[in-house]
Amino acid sequence: MQTLQNRLAVAAMMLVSAQVFAQQVTLSGRVKLVSGEKEAESAHAAGVVVWLTPLDSQATTKPFHTGSLKLVQHNKSFEPHLLVVPVGAVVEFPNRDPFFHNVFSLFEGKRFDLGLYEAGSSRYVSFDRPGVSYIFCNIHAEMSAVVIALDTPYYSISSAKGEVVIPDVAVGKYSLHLWYETALPETLKTLTRDINVTEASSTLGVLQVPAERLASAHKNKYGMDYEPPSPNSPGYNNP
Numbered sequence: 001m002q003t004l005q006n007r008l009a010v011a012a013m014m015l016v017s018a019q020v021f022a023q024q025v026t027l028s029g030r031v032k033l034v035s036g037e038k039e040a041e042s043a044h045a046a047g048v049v050v051w052l053t054p055l056d057s058q059a060t061t062k063p064f065h066t067g068s069l070k071l072v073q074h075n076k077s078f079e080p081h082l083l084v085v086p087v088g089a090v091v092e093f094p095n096r097d098p099f100f101h102n103v104f105s106l107f108e109g110k111r112f113d114l115g116l117y118e119a120g121s122s123r124y125v126s127f128d129r130p131g132v133s134y135i136f137c138n139i140h141a142e143m144s145a146v147v148i149a150l151d152t153p154y155y156s157i158s159s160a161k162g163e164v165v166i167p168d169v170a171v172g173k174y175s176l177h178l179w180y181e182t183a184l185p186e187t188l189k190t191l192t193r194d195i196n197v198t199e200a201s202s203t204l205g206v207l208q209v210p211a212e213r214l215a216s217a218h219k220n221k222y223g224m225d226y227e228p229p230s231p232n233s234p235g236y237n238n239p
Contacts, residue, residue: 023170023171023199024168024169024170024171025168025169025171025197025198025199025201025202026165026166026167026168026169026202027052027165027166027169027197027201027202027203027204028163028164028165028166028202028203028204029050029163029164029203029204029205029206029207030161030162030163030164030205030206030207031045031048031050031158031162031163031164031178031206031207031208031209032045032162032206032207032208032209033045033048033162033180033209033210033211034208034209034210034211035210035211035212039208039210042211044160045158045159045160045161045162046157046158046159046160046162047081047082047157047158047180047181048157048158048162048164048178048179048180048207048209049082049084049148049155049156049157049158049178049179049180050155050156050157050158050164050166050176050177050178050204050207051150051152051154051155051156051176051177052152052154052155052166052169052174052175052176052177052195052197053151053152053174053175053177054152054154054170054172054173054174055172055173055174055175055194056172056173062153062154062168062169062170063153064086064150064153065153069083069085069089069090069091069092070091070092070093070094071083071091071092071093071135071145071147072093072094072096073093073094073095073096073097073101073103073137073143074096074097075097076097076137076140076142076143077142077143078135078143078144078145080145081144081145081146082145082146082148082157082181083145083146083147083148084147084148084150084155084157085127085147085148085149085150086149086150086151086153087127087128087129087130087149087150087151088126088127088128089126089127089149090124090125090126090127091124091125091126091127091147092122092123092124093114093122093123093124093125094121094122095117095118095119095120095121095122096119096120097119098119099119100116100117100118100119100139101116101117101137101139101140101143102114102115102116102117102137102138102139102221103123103135103136103137103138104135104136104137104138104221105133105134105135105136105147106221107134108131108132108133108134109127109131109132109133109134109147109148109149110125110127110128110129110131110133110147110149112125113221127147127149128149129149130149130150130151131148131149132146132147132148132179133146133147133148133149134146134218135147136218136220136221138220138221139229140229141217141218141220141226144218146181148179154166154169154174164204164207166204169197170197171197171198171199172196172197173194173195173196173197174194174195174196174197175192175193175194175195176192176193176194176195176204177191177192178191178192178207178209180209180211182211182212182213183209183210183211183212184210184212184213187210187212191207191209
C-alpha cells in the first residue's frame with residue numbers, strides 16, 4: 001500500500017512539473033536602433049535593456065540570475081559600463097586604479113556618495129528600489145556607468161546585433177519596458193506596452209528604439225563643471 005502511495009505521489013509531482021514546464025516560454029526579439037529624421041538603422045545595437053513586469057500572480061516564481069555584482073574602477077573607467085541587478089542587491093565598487101576615486105549618483109535612481117577612497121579598497125551600495133542610477137566619479141569626468149535595479153527576473157540586454165532573449169517566461173500578462181542610454185525618458189515611456197505571453201507565443205518582434213541624443217557633459221557632485229586635473233590632487237595619475 002505504501003509503495004502504491006509513493007508511486008502516486010511521484011506521478012503527481014511529475015505531472016505538476018510537466019505543467020509548470022509547459023507554461024514557460026523563451027521569448028526572443030530584435031532591437032532596432034534608429035536615428036535622424038530618416039530613421040537610419042544603427043549597425044551596432046548593444047546595450048538596450050528589455051524587461052517584463054508581471055501584471056498577474058502567475059509569473060513570480062523564477063529566480064533572478066546575476067553574474068558578478070561589481071562595478072570595478074580600472075583605467076579611469078567603470079567595468080562593466082551597464083549592470084542590471086535585482087532590487088535589494090548590494091553592488092561592490094572596488095578601486096583597482098593606483099589613485100583615488102570618488103563615486104557618486106545624485107540624479108536619478110539610487111542617490112549615494114561614496115566619498116574619496118584609495119587604491120585597493122572597496123565601497124558597497126544597496127540598490128533597494130527599482131530604478132535607473134547614473135553613476136560618475138567626482139574626480140574623473142570621463143567615468144560613467146549605469147545600474148538598473150529591477151523587481152522582475154524577466155530581462156535581457158541586447159547584443160551588438162540587437163538580439164534579445166528572455167528564457168523561461170511564465171505564461172501570463174506583462175508590461176514590456178525598454179531602456180537605452182541615449183533615448184529620451186519621455187520616448188521610452190511611449191514604448192512601454194502590455195503583452196500577453198502564451199504557450200504559443202515566442203517572439204517579441206522588432207523593437208524600434210530611437211537613439212536621440214549624444215552623451216552630454218555632466219556636472220560634478222556639487223553641480224559644477226569639472227576642473228582640469230592637478231598633479232597635487234588625490235586623483236592625479238602620476239605617469
